Amino acid sequence: MRRAKIVGLGAYAPKRILTNKDLERMVQTSDEWIVQRTGIRERHIVDESEATSDLAVRAAQQALERAGVEPEEVDFIVVGTTCGDMAFPSTANLVQHRLGCRTAGSADIYAACTGSIYSLSIGAQYIQTGKYRTVLAIGAEALSRISDFTDRSTCILFGDAAGAAVLRPSDDASGILDTDLYSDGQYWDLLYQPAGGSRLPASHETVEQRLHYAKMKGSEVFKVAVRMVGESAVRILERNGFKPEDVDLFIPHQANLRIIEAAMKRLGFPMDRVVVNIDRYGNTGSASVYVALEEAWSLGRVRPGDLLLLAAFGGGLTWGAALIRW
Ligand code: UT7
Numbered sequence: 001m002r003r004a005k006i007v008g009l010g011a012y013a014p015k016r017i018l019t020n021k022d023l024e025r026m027v028q029t030s031d032e033w034i035v036q037r038t039g040i041r042e043r044h045i046v047d048e049s050e051a052t053s054d055l056a057v058r059a060a061q062q063a064l065e066r067a068g069v070e071p072e073e074v075d076f077i078v079v080g081t082t083c084g085d086m087a088f089p090s091t092a093n094l095v096q097h098r099l100g101c102r103t104a105g106s107a108d109i110y111a112a113c114t115g116s117i118y119s120l121s122i123g124a125q126y127i128q129t130g131k132y133r134t135v136l137a138i139g140a141e142a143l144s145r146i147s148d149f150t151d152r153s154t155c156i157l158f159g160d161a162a163g164a165a166v167l168r169p170s171d172d173a174s175g176i177l178d179t180d181l182y183s184d185g186q187y188w189d190l191l192y193q194p195a196g197g198s199r200l201p202a203s204h205e206t207v208e209q210r211l212h213y214a215k216m217k218g219s220e221v222f223k224v225a226v227r228m229v230g231e232s233a234v235r236i237l238e239r240n241g242f243k244p245e246d247v248d249l250f251i252p253h254q255a256n257l258r259i260i261e262a263a264m265k266r267l268g269f270p271m272d273r274v275v276v277n278i279d280r281y282g283n284t285g286s287a288s289v290y291v292a293l294e295e296a297w298s299l300g301r302v303r304p305g306d307l308l309l310l311a312a313f314g315g316g317l318t319w320g321a322a323l324i325r326w
Pocket of ligand 1: 028029030033034037038113152153154156191216217218219220221222225255256259283285313314315
């Protein structure tokens with residue numbers, strides 16, 4: 001089977017920045033608490049005119065330009081998102097039109113914060129099987145839209161951003177070596193948006209009870225996340241004959257600096273080989289791994305031949321990992 005390769009990366013975050021000091025004026029919290037418990041200092045958030053697809057389009061345009069690929073060449077678009085522009089059509093569908101990708105197939109994938117690994121993995125499969133030559137894999141979120149700015153346990157965490165990768169067949173040893181996707185729905189109520197779906201359609205009551213915002217049992221997610229990130233990383237490395245010390249750069253989902261540090265400690269992996277940008281973005285869900293990878297690449301931290309390990313977890317619960325030879 002042929003291998004899929006990332007030939008272009010792009011990222012975009014809205015201009016507006018919400019700092020911890022800003023949040024101090026909105027809920028009972030402090031910059032000190034947020035930094036100590038999460039590592040977050042500020043996050044980008046959309047303004048009234050922006051939605052998830054706007055961020056996705058900007059990231060995708062940059063990725064296509066860098067790859068030297070025209071929009072008409074894209075065969076398929078997959079967008080990982082938790083808060084698309086609307087219930088339907090899909091955000092990928094809107095992105096397809098805005099980019100000018102002719103009649104490329106498009107679909108959203110709902111895997112909460114693991115949407116990065118899920119979209120990358122699904123995109124890569126189409127290249128590997130030979131079905132498509134050019135796939136656009138995107139993670140995009142406007143999580144501030146489903147954040148309850150009266151709930152200090154959640155609103156301090158989330159940020160808005162998008163990241164994109166152009167995938168093409170590899171003609172050498174580089175590319176996406178392997179991906180793993182997992183889920184366990186018994187944990188669905190640890191992190192979810194109660195209303196707005198077919199279980200609890202929008203009504204005056206759901207709005208009054210603030211049920212259109214994300215609800216989370218943070219400390220329970222924390223414990224499971226540390227275990228999942230560690231286990232999926234070990235499993236994908238072992239299956240491909242690698243050890244943690246073979247990995248040049250670890251790019252984890254940016255949910256909480258303490259989760260990243262605890263998972264790396266479990267793995268015995270040094271923090272100087274871990275990409276961390278949560279301080280400036282917060283948790284950007286499906287976008288976070290793409291945004292962190294793009295930033296590491298832009299800063300020259302990703303060199304040809306490097307072995308990259310990507311891992312994420314999120315509501316559902318979902319989790320997964322990807323192994324890339326750059
Ligand atoms: O992509 C996946 C998305 N979700 C996650 O990754 C979430 C994972 N979980 C976390 O990141 C952490 O659990 C949180 C950052 C959400 C919370 O940190 P924690 O250390 O687990 O705190 P806690 O929930 O156990 O709360 C400790 C205290 C509580 O006060 P009491 O009951 O001890 O008096 C909270 O009410 O901290 C309080 N608290 C806050 N205080 C100031 C909760 N949020 C805040 C806040 N500012 N923003």
